[in-house]
Amino acid sequence: NNPPWPAYRGYHEFSFAHETMGKRLPTILGKAIDDTIRTLNEQSDEERMVDLLKCIERMQVLMKDLQNNAKLRPIIDDGEGDVALWNKELARYFRGKTFMDAPWFFAEAYKYRRLHECFSISKYWKDYDVFFRQKCDTFSRSSTAVFELSTRFAEPFHYEANASDAEKLEARKLVFHELTQVCLWGNATDLSLLINMTEEDIKNLQSTGGEHLAATEKNILGNHIERIWNMLSKMKDGRIDFVLDNAGFELYCDCVYADWLIQSGIAKQVRFHGKRFAWFVSDVTRKDWDWLLNSMMYGSLFPDGSDAELASLKQLATRWKGYENEGQWIYEQHPFWCTGYSFWSLPSEAPDLFLHLSESDCVYFKGDLNHRKLTYDCQAPSQTPFDIAIGPLASEDGAPPVVSLRTIKSDVVVGVPEEVSKRLDEEEKGWRISGKYAVVLVSDGDTE
Ligand code: F6P
Ligand code: MG
DSSP: OOOSSOBOBTTOTTSHHHHIIIIIHHHHHHHHHHHHHHHHTTOOOHHHHHHHHHHHHHHHHHHHHHHTTOBOOOOOOOSOTTHHHHHHHHHHTOTTOBTTTSBHHHHHHHHHHHHHHHHHTSSSOTTOOTTHHHHHHHHHTOHHHHHHHHHHHSSOOOOOTTOOHHHHHHHHHHHHHHHHHHHHHGGGOOTTTOOSOOHHHHHHHTOOSHHHHHHHHTTEEEEOHHHHHHHHTTOOSEEEEEEOOBSTHHHHHHHHHHHHHHHTTSEEEEEEEOBSSOOTTTBOBHHHHHHHHHHHHHOOOOTTOOHHHHHHHHHHHHHHHHHHHTTSEEEEOOGGGGSSOOGGGHHHHOHHHHHHHHTSSEEEEEHHHHHHHHTTTBOOOTTSOHHHHTTHHHHSTTOOOEEEEEEOOSSOOOSSOHHHHHHHHHHOTTTTTSSSOEEEEEEOOOOO
C-alpha cells in the first residue's frame, strides 16, 4: 500500500527534510524548553515544580536523542489512544531506524509525539502545551487582517435586492472563489517556519483584500477552485469536513469559510478535526478552538480596535458559538491524526475514521503537513494527478471527495505541470519551501 516513489528522509541533503531534522527541530525543541522553564518560574507549589522539572529533564533527553541521531524507541504507554498505532508502525516498518533514516513525515511526527510524552507521563502536566503562549500571541498581533474579515463578514450574507437567480449564482460563486483563497492563504502563518515574526511580517502574510488575492491567484500552481465550485454549487444541506491545520489566524479563516458554507445552504453541518495534543507547533487543539471563540467573544485581545471592529468580532463569535450549540459545527479529535501514519494508511489503520469521513460530502485537508501525509511525502513527479498521488483515499470504496488547500512549504509537489515545476526548479531556488506558492487540488473520490 505504498506509492512507487521513495519517501523523503532526513539524510537526503537535497531535501528540506535534512534542514528540518538537523536544524529546525532542535531549534523548536529549544524554544519549547524555554517556554517550560518560564512556566516553572511562575510556580509556587513544590510537588508541581518537581513534577515539571522532570518534564524538562525528559525534553533534554529528547534533545540529545535528536542531536545524536538516536534510534527511535517505542512510545511509552501513557494511556493515549494512539500508542498502539505508533508502536505497531515502529515494530513493523521502522524497527531500528534513526531520526535521520526513517521517512521524514514519520520521524518528524515521532519527535512531536515524544515531546508530548515528556508531559503525558507526569502527574500534574499531562496536557501542558509548550506552544500555547506562542499561538495566542501571534493571533493577538493579527488585528489588521482579523478586522478586515470580521467587518466584511459579520453581517449575514445577503444578495442585492431584486437579484435574478443567475445573478445570485454569480454572487455566490464570487464569494466562494474569494473565501477559498482566504482559507488557503490563511495557511501561510504556520509558526514552525516563522520564528520571531514582526508585526509587519504578520501583516504581509495575512493580506486578505481583493486586490491582493487577485495578485496571488497566479501563485496557485495547480488550481481546481472552479472544479470544487462545480461540485459544491450543486450541493444543498450537505456535510463538509475540515481536517484542520493551524490555530489562531488560519483557524479564524477556516471558520469564516465554514460560516459562509452554512449560510449559503451548501452545508448544514461542518465537522472540524483537530489534534489531541500540541502538534507541529501551531496545530489546533481543543483548547485552541475554545480559546479562539471565547477570546473573540469575551477577551480583549485587540485594545486598539474601534468599537465597530470589536462589535463585528463579537457578532461573528456569537454566530459561531450558536452553530456549535446547535450541533451545526462539531469539533472532533480522532487519535489517528497524531500518529506517524500517512493518509495512504487511513482506511486500513483507522477504519472507523475512514467510515466516518466517507459519510462527508467533501473533506478539506488544510496545510502542508496534511498534504505531505495525503501524498506519502514522496518524490512523485510534479505532474502526478492528485487522485493518483493520494492513493487509497481516492480509490478505496467509499472514499469521499477530498480537497487539499496548501501553501507549498516542503519538497513534495503534485498536480502541477512538469514545465512549471522544472522552470521554478531552475529559476527560483527555494520555491518549494517559501510558502509563496500554493495548490488547491480535488479528488472526486469513489463516485459510485
Ligand atoms: O516541517 C515540515 C512541515 O510540513 C513544513 O513543511 C511546514 O513548514 C510545517 O511542517 C508545517 O506546515 P503546516 O502547518 O502548513 O502543516
Ligand atoms: Mg501546522
